[in-house]
Amino acid sequence: MLSRPTTEQILLDCCRELMTNVLPSLTDATAQVSVIMVETVLRNTAVRAAHEVAWMREETAEIEAYADAVAGQAPGTASLETALAALAAAPRDGLHLDDVVETYCQAGNALSAALETAVASGLAPLVQRGEEILDVRSGHETEVMAGWSPTGR
Amino acid sequence: MHGDAQPANILVPDHGPVLMIDWEFARIGDPREDLGYYSHLPVPPNLYEAGPAGFLARYRERTGLTEEQVNEDTVSYFYVLGMARLLGQMFDATDALAHDRSRGVMATYMMNGISATTRAFVEVARQLAH
Numbered sequence: 319m320l321s322r323p324t325t326e327q328i329l330l331d332c333c334r335e336l337m338t339n340v341l342p343s344l345t346d347a348t349a350q351v352s353v354i355m356v357e358t359v360l361r362n363t364a365v366r367a368a369h370e371v372a373w374m375r376e377e378t379a380e381i382e383a384y385a386d387a388v389a390g391q392a393p394g395t396a397s398l399e400t401a402l403a404a405l406a407a408a409p410r411d412g413l414h415l416d417d418v419v420e421t422y423c424q425a426g427n428a429l430s431a432a433l434e435t436a437v438a439s440g441l442a443p444l445v446q447r448g449e450e451i452l453d454v455r456s457g458h459e460t461e462v463m464a465g466w467s468p469t470g471r
Numbered sequence: 472m473h474g475d476a477q478p479a480n481i482l483v484p485d486h487g488p489v490l491m492i493d494w495e496f497a498r499i500g501d502p503r504e505d506l507g508y509y510s511h512l513p514v515p516p517n518l519y520e521a522g523p524a525g526f527l528a529r530y531r532e533r534t535g536l537t538e539e540q541v542n543e544d545t546v547s548y549f550y551v552l553g554m555a556r557l558l559g560q561m562f563d564a565t566d567a568l569a570h571d572r573s574r575g576v577m578a579t580y581m582m583n584g585i586s587a588t589t590r591a592f593v594e595v596a597r598q599l600a601h
Contacts, residue, residue, distance in 0.1 A: 456590050
């Protein structure tokens with residue numbers, strides 16, 4: 319398969335086409351806003367295409383280690399053990415997006431259960447560590463936003 | 472209360488009264504929810520963030536509410552309350568996209584708002600908690 323230009327490059331090229339050739343020729347305000355929104359979505363998608371598999375895999379590893387640590391400090395928490403079991407059973411072998419997303423979703427459930435457990439059990443250092451993991455996730459989401467702001471507002 | 476109190480929904484004509492539009496989210500509730508909603512909205516112009524003390528003084532003057540009822544802490548409280556509702560709506564819309572129950576670039580575009588809103592929500596909630 320052709321690997322270059324990358325998906326990111328192709329999408330960004332579509333963005334340039336929309337902004338330099340399509341948008342200036344439009345006179346209808348609704349269509350202009352629509353093109354701007356499409357361009358933004360494509361730009362977001364370019365960032366995702368470039369990084370999302372790696373980010374999800376990295377976060378999943380961090381979350382699993384974190385949830386294991388919480389489970390070790392607060393054994394017998396049913397919701398956390400269930401979430402960890404579901405994460406352990408999630409597909410890990412391949413990098414196909416569906417598998418990575420499914421595993422990441424299970425990791426998200428484990429993170430939620432682990433944070434609730436850490437807060438309920440008064441495990442202050444682990445609450446702080448959980449907040450740091452959330453900050454990493456927020457940082458990735460901010461990168462995906464790629465300078466987004468509400469168009470037409 | 473209005474439910475989407477933001478600059479894009481306020482018409483300021485050259486002559487005549489200022490008009491508030493887009494009442495689809497209007498409901499019976501505490502009007503300070505509108506204040507909280509507007510307080511950290513990433514939509515210019517944000518007059519609250521430009522100067523909370525002065526903004527709230529003018530708000531109290533116009534509404535007759537007291538400083539105990541309207542201050543930066545109550546704004547943060549109603550912000551968290553309002554954003555919890557808004558984030559729920561955004562997650563529902565994203566879930567509809569993910570499960571093919573909805574289409575259109577507008578909903579996909581607005582997904583970005585989840586990131587911005589969540590970040591502000593967590594920040595204000597942490598401040599309140601402390």
